[in-house]
Amino acid sequence: MVTDQLSKVFSALSDPTRRDILVRLGEGVATVTELAEPFPISLPAVSRHLKVLEQAGLISRDRQAQWRTSTLRAEPLKEATTWMDHLSRLWDERFDRLDAHLEVMKKQLQDNQTTPEDKEENDD
Amino acid sequence: MVTDQLSKVFSALSDPTRRDILVRLGEGVATVTELAEPFPISLPAVSRHLKVLEQAGLISRDRQAQWRTSTLRAEPLKEATTWMDHLSRLWDERFDRLDAHLEVMKKQLQDNQTTPEDKEENDD
Numbered sequence: 001m002v003t004d005q006l007s008k009v010f011s012a013l014s015d016p017t018r019r020d021i022l023v024r025l026g027e028g029v030a031t032v033t034e035l036a037e038p039f040p041i042s043l044p045a046v047s048r049h050l051k052v053l054e055q056a057g058l059i060s061r062d063r064q065a066q067w068r069t070s071t072l073r074a075e076p077l078k079e080a081t082t083w084m085d086h087l088s089r090l091w092d093e094r095f096d097r098l099d100a101h102l103e104v105m106k107k108q109l110q111d112n113q114t115t116p117e118d119k120e121e122n123d124d
Numbered sequence: 125m126v127t128d129q130l131s132k133v134f135s136a137l138s139d140p141t142r143r144d145i146l147v148r149l150g151e152g153v154a155t156v157t158e159l160a161e162p163f164p165i166s167l168p169a170v171s172r173h174l175k176v177l178e179q180a181g182l183i184s185r186d187r188q189a190q191w192r193t194s195t196l197r198a199e200p201l202k203e204a205t206t207w208m209d210h211l212s213r214l215w216d217e218r219f220d221r222l223d224a225h226l227e228v229m230k231k232q233l234q235d236n237q238t239t240p241e242d243k244e245e246n247d248d
Contacts, residue, residue: 004140006140006143007138007139007140008138010134010135010137010138011134011135011138013134013208014131014132014134014135014138015131016128016130016131019130019207019211022211023211023214025218026211026214026215026217026218027218028218028221072215072218072219074215074216074219077208077211077212077215078212080208081205081208081209081212083143084137084201084204084205084208085205087143087146087147087150087201088201088202088205090147090150091150091196091198091201092198093150094149094150094151094152094196095196095198097152
């Protein structure tokens with residue numbers, strides 16, 4: 001299901017180590033050992049992160065000789081970016097309408113500040 | 125911490141109901157009852173989703189008379205979108221480099237297919 005896949009992508013992105021791994025994979029295919037190198041965590045912990053990224057479809061894992069390497073997969077990230085762009089546009093429209101609404105409210109407030117009582121007082 | 129906030133935003137986005145709530149809030153401020161209306165889940169369940177969105181900084185919750193309303197907050201979403209755009213650019217560069225690398229490999233493969241043995245055979 002598309003929605004589920006999107007949830008998995010966002011869930012995979014909700015961890016700083018996994019985000020760093022994705023940035024690192026932007027430099028090229030890497031083995032688990034290479035990916036683990038900058039992190040103060042164990043190889044099995046890195047493997048678990050890779051499994052989450054793989055299940056989200058963000059990476060594919062292949063065996064090259066005795067090494068298991070990870071490679072980026074662009075499509076699910078694009079889908080997530082598209083969804084966020086869609087939401088951003090909706091929100092921008094909302095904030096534009098809100099600005100217009102606030103202008104109307106501001107005008108009403110200014111008008112109310114000149115109440116009939118004020119007018120009468122002013123008239124005196 | 126910025127990273128933590130980003131993790132919270134992605135985590136908040138990793139649920140289809142919460143994403144639908146964010147889209148609904150693009151139409152305007154809403155009460156819990158209004159937000160719960162389209163979903164087959166209880167009011168407390170919707171409240172829990174709203175709490176997650178609030179902790180991620182994606183919405184703010186205010187009390188208007190006896191109603192508690194939710195409003196969008198754009199900044200954290202923008203930060204998350206910026207991070208994803210950054211990653212997308214990194215990945216695009218990576219795929220461009222990969223394409224170039226594959227071209228080189230393809231050429232090498234073509235050259236290897238014309239091995240010295242082949243050449244000798246061809247020479248015969």
